[in-house]
Amino acid sequence: MERRAATAARLAFPGRGPAGLNPAARVPITWAMPIEATLERIAAIRQAIADPARLVGGGGAGTGGTEAPPGAAGTFAGALAQAQASGAYTTTGAAAASMLGEASAPGLTASGVPASPYPPQGLAGAGFPSTGSGSRLLAIAESQLGQSEQPPGSNESPAIAEYRSAVAGAAPGEPWCAYFVSWAARQAGAPIGPGGEGLGSVSAIWSWAQSSGRAIVNGPGVVPKPGDLIVFGGEHVGIVRGVLPDGRIQTIEGNYSNKVSANVRSAGEATGYVSMS
Numbered sequence: 001m002e003r004r005a006a007t008a009a010r011l012a013f014p015g016r017g018p019a020g021l022n023p024a025a026r027v028p029i030t031w032a033m034p035i036e037a038t039l040e041r042i043a044a045i046r047q048a049i050a051d052p053a054r055l056v057g058g059g060g061a062g063t064g065g066t067e068a069p070p071g072a073a074g075t076f077a078g079a080l081a082q083a084q085a086s087g088a089y090t091t092t093g094a095a096a097a098s099m100l101g102e103a104s105a106p107g108l109t110a111s112g113v114p115a116s117p118y119p120p121q122g123l124a125g126a127g128f129p130s131t132g133s134g135s136r137l138l139a140i141a142e143s144q145l146g147q148s149e150q151p152p153g154s155n156e157s158p159a160i161a162e163y164r165s166a167v168a169g170a171a172p173g174e175p176w177c178a179y180f181v182s183w184a185a186r187q188a189g190a191p192i193g194p195g196g197e198g199l200g201s202v203s204a205i206w207s208w209a210q211s212s213g214r215a216i217v218n219g220p221g222v223v224p225k226p227g228d229l230i231v232f233g234g235e236h237v238g239i240v241r242g243v244l245p246d247g248r249i250q251t252i253e254g255n256y257s258n259k260v261s262a263n264v265r266s267a268g269e270a271t272g273y274v275s276m277s
Contacts, residue, residue: 141181166198205237229276
């Protein structure tokens with residue numbers, strides 16, 4: 001008791017209550033931590049310093065972080081495929097070739113298709129082989145692979161407007177497969193139509209072929225030549241690119257999937273061919 005009184009006396013201040021407190025003053029309330037809790041906190045800090053993995057919730061051997069859920073990271077190819085499928089990521093043909101370990105080559109379009117080394121304007125057949133109009137026509141058509149509608153489904157683009165210029169009376173926004181073959185034939189120096197004016201419909205092309213002795217009705221044993229036109233009734237026309245060993249026909253077709261496309265057709269799919277040699 002005497003020791004307590006002495007301690008209180010030492011802490012007392014003039015004009016204040018026990019322990020120097022002013023009864024009228026407002027003091028903040030602080031919460032005391034039991035000594036057991038304090039010791040536990042100190043032990044936890046020491047353990048964290050000795051094992052940093054606990055700070056990130058590893059719960060086991062230290063890994064530098066938490067483990068990604070299975071499949072969350074995946075492979076680069078898988079992540080790239082997912083990004084491209086969602087439309088969030090696109091690559092140019094050159095970038096795609098580089099990522100695939102292939103040599104990046106100039107002349108690739110954004111879709112990865114070889115771009116035409118010869119623009120439609122002012123082509124005039126220059127720079128192509130002179131072995132025949134069919135060969136020149138095919139070379140010109142191949143130079144246009146990948147030219148597409150802008151926007152898709154519109155039947156319009158600067159290139160398509162150029163194709164349309166090869167046909168007298170052509171109308172904007174119309175299906176353009178016949179415009180494309182008319183343009184390629186004119187550039188090759190072998191314009192189609194009675195007066196070389198180009199033809200804007202498949203039925204008109206077939207009628208001209210019949211009247212000029214160029215029509216070849218498809219049937220058993222019929223093998224077209226590269227550069228011939230390939231006709232599908234009155235609906236569609238393209239250009240023969242080659243014949244595969246199994247008889248299927250390789251083609252180049254305008255207005256196929258909204259662009260100038262390379263395609264493969266079965267031997268019996270066409271109704272006829274137009275000789276352009």
